[in-house]
Amino acid sequence: MLEGLGKKIQPRWLEVQVANLTCPQCWVRYLRLLRESIWPGGVLPKYPRPVRTQEQKVAAEKQALQSLMGILPDTVVQILGVEKCQLSWSLVLESLQQPLINRHLIYCLWDIILEFLDLSASVEESTISTSASDTPDNPKRMGVSP
Known part of the structure; x- marks a missing residue:
């Protein structure tokens, strides 16, 4: 079991949260x-969004921090404390302002999604079935049942 600040976190609980x-x-x-x-209303915008003011950026950051704090279970907030949770989420938000990190994150997410969809197995299966049906002595190709 993981221990922190005198309280224990059950690995099964963490597994269920990640699964959810x-x-x-x-x-x-x-x-x-x-x-x-990206495509509001299913249509790519004709013009880029107007540049946001500094006040808008600060307000968006506060709103994002509140939203992120809301997804943390109360148990985690109690164990770590509100200030540490806010500091952690602030560091996450600050990290996401870096283009290189964002690009790497997008590549990793696409890699996970593609692995989750397991497209490579379906491509291999179609390649194998196509190549097997293309052989000249294949009874199905010649119109003869085996």
Whole structure:
């Protein structure tokens, strides 16, 4: 068991929380949110968004911090403390302001999604079945049943 500040976190609890965050319904929600943020209303915008003011950026950062704090279970907040949780999320938000980190994060997420979808297995299966059916002495190709 993981111990921190005198309290114990059950590994099974952590496993369930991660499973809940990565369930198919959540992936659908994440992808819809991503699609809607890139193509609002299903249409790519004609013009780029206007540049945000510093006040708008600060307000968005506060709102993001509040939202992120809201997804943490109360148990985690009690164990670590509100200030440490806010500091951790602030560091995450600050890290996401770096283009190189964002690019790497996107590549990693796409890698995870592709692995989750397991497209390589379906490509290999279609290649094997196509090459097997293309052989000249294949009875199915010649119209003869085996």
